[in-house]
Amino acid sequence: MLAAETIVYQTGNLDRFLAYGPEQHPIVLQIGGNNLENLAKATQLATPYGYDEINFNCGCPSPRVAGHGCFGVRLMLDPKFVAEAMCVISANTNVPVSVKCRIGLDDHDSYNELCDFIYKVSSQSPTRHFIIHSRKALLNGISPADNRKIPPLKYEYYYALLRDFPDLQFTINGGINSIDEVNAARMEGAHGVMLGRAAYSNPWQILGLVDSAVYGAPLRSITRRQVLEQYQVYGDSVVRMYGLKPNIRDVVKPLLGLFHAEPRNVVWKRRADAALLHCTTIKSLFEETLGEIPDRVLDAPITEVPSGSTDTFIKAKSLLPPPYTVNEEELLYA
């Protein structure tokens, strides 16, 4: 996520925040904010970068973001503003727009309140796609990390939205940990599935398998060594381009899960952590540390992994809340 203000106040430095390589398409820009003028300007400034979709953040519980009067998940309490924001964003771009939200916050956690939010935003703006992190947020001071663990997941709300808003697109998110679970969610009707932490902590067995196991492409015979060779060229060019930020540690961070559950993974991570204190290029970091990983791991192609639990979504569909009915009058004066 980029705050609209970051974009608006960094006009001389936009590439650092908004540029990306052509191989990264399709790519979505997520904006956060609560000022319509800045949201409009930020969208305008981002437009030449050619993002495929602009998403508006209505799900972040971090006190830095969602603190009193700020943005993120708190905006779920103000669907009228979110609709206005989406109109403004949409008026300044030609690409699709979407909202990422939770299923509620604090004691505003009924299915009906979630539906009122979806109904108001979709009927008063061009928003047709919502990404639903299927747990509520607690703004009582728990950390953002705990806010991704403590409130229980309620996939039944997500599946009820599919039933009650058949003209909209919904992506399910939260707690989905394997490709099998992705496919199980889709089997039960999910239009899209978003993975956060699993893709980050185990990229080889999640991202490496997505094209084949989800999109039906032939399984690629690429190895981790080849991925790292390409990443090194990309990463070193990024580090050279912008000087201090992102630094080498920022650029290497997404790789740290690449050997998840493999022999010597922990040793490699420890050595990489130490080497990051003095290495100035990713090339030198790899030269110094990759010897810790056995060749058979580095040179093994991706293989299908055993399945995870897949009946979660069937169970959720047996727990759907009663259908939503719009009370136009009540909504009008709410």
Ligand SMILES: Cc1cc2nc3c(=O)[nH]c(=O)nc-3n(C[C@H](O)[C@H](O)[C@H](O)COP(=O)(O)O)c2cc1C
């Ligand atoms: C380190 C970290 C940073 C995140 N940053 C964002 C963000 O900028 N915008 C957003 O909408 N969600 C953000 N999230 C939340 C994830 O998109 C996702 O909704 C959440 O982790 C639940 O999905 P998961 O169980 O698949 O991880 C972040 C999550 C993590 C762990």
